[in-house]
Amino acid sequence: MSISATLVKELREKTSAGMMDCKKALEATAGDFEAAVEWLRVKGLSSAAKKADRVAAEGTVFAQTSGDTAVILEINSETDFVARNEGFKGLVLDVAHHMLNAVNAAGDILEQAFHKNPTKKVGDMLKEAIATIGENLVIRRFEKYVATANTVVHTYIHGEGKIGVMIEVAASKPEATNNPALKTFAQDVALHIAAMNPMAISSAEIPAEVVAKEKEILTAKNLESGKKPEMIEKIVEGQIRKFLAENCLVDQPFVKNPDLKISDLAKEVGKQVGADVSVKRFARFELGAGIEKKSNDFAAEVAAQMKGH
Template sequence: MTITAAQVKELRELTGAGMMDCKVALGETGGNIEEAVDWLRKKGISKADKKAGRTAAEGLVGVDAGVREASIVEVNSETDFVARNDAFQEIVRNVSKVALAYGETDAIAAAKYPGSDKTVTDTIKDAVGTIGENMSFRRAAKLTVAKGAVASYVHNAVSENLGKLGVLVAIETDGDAQAASAFARQVAMHVAATNPLALNAEEVDPAAVEREKEIFADQARQSGKPEAIIEKMVEGRMRKFYEEVVLLKQAFVINPDLTVEKALAEAEKAIGAPAKITAFVRFALGEGIEKEESDFAAEVAAAVKN
């Protein structure tokens, strides 16, 4: 099959590998980008360990929080200019308030918008005509604990509780809720910085685990070592993998000498009782969305021609 320059460019951006290596990888995998990433990693060529989707969608992430519950939403717009608009920001604030009451994305979309007889979805549609740009309510999440605290954190906030990256962290405890909330906020800042895949090893996607094992095993076999040694090498690499992607096993950004798990044990002294991190949510604006890139020069040339 023919490998296009666009495919090579995309693979280079994902892996940091050279142009010819990317072309060979795509040829070996029939043009499948994800398989080509794995092929490069197995050959030790890729400089990137994880595929990262290009974040192109604009808008805002908003949070709303009580003591033992908090919500987070993402509302998208076409441009960052509109995201700085007061009217748009007010919409995101109100949608996050509705999220605190309803929790599920579909329920929020169908719920009444604050101070209106219209639904959240219809209110946003009406705002498109007023603000002059397409907008959409994309997703939401809510965390709740019976005892303890749920803390929120918005990184580089453009306004109170509004920004492009938001995190919720829930801690269950019979101890001091204020101390638990303070520690949960620190963990939320950690999650914003490290983007863990799961709370604990058991929650990591089994497919992702098997994929990593296969890649590590193929890399180890290239050393020519016996299978028994390779198995030990893979076990060691997987321990390192979990330390990198599992929240409780990560080095705590506030104090890198401790893991998050050990930092929680230290925090229990101030909380005054055993505590457990039960869940976290991290929304980065536009993650998983690719916005079609236009060739401005080509558009101008076409306009002149016409």
């Protein structure tokens, strides 16, 4: 049967699929528009599955605050180009909206009913985006904070989605949470965390095994450099103190004023708001951190393709 160009155009506008795919879908379904939408969806989901083994290390880190709730998430794509795609940006906003509004945004997010359209799961929406955009996309990680009567939540994005920080700051008096100085403190510390990448708020939060491993490495390095064995323990103790100071938020020099430690800044702000101020928790996401990217040897790739020609 003859398929009109108008019908093909309408199907393309509805599905964002390619013109030829839309024509094939209409031909395969004898011009039934809704059946063609489903045909493309099925075809797209099949294509999406084939893309799942591709390394997705680009994308964006996104964070948002709405009232007393804050979320941070990392969604990965295969290329930086797709990360600038309006469809990809729409997916990121949809996932953030789901997390902000879903009653339970923990656990397997892909199995949750999508907040904007509960007839679909978040995983279904993701697969549709993969089919439309044409790259593997991964909702890699996410966290959600909800403020209490004594806390303020805040988010900060650095470098167009390269680093994101979510922070919860506490005050000993509930009325202090409405003080602009506390919100400025949350913003300043979030910016500091983005820049300085602390491991934990204080030394008490750094796992004992991390400290033990650092001691082991430092001991070996000092022995290798010829330090006297009887002096090693004392030297390593000093180096561990330095390691903890460099990696614990409260002991780090404030990035905007290195004369102050973050703990000193908290005391100064505490005086301004009339309450004890502290950082309760934070999350810092750096785009692609820990993902092993494939590096292709172009010359080897060309040589492999030329074999047998």
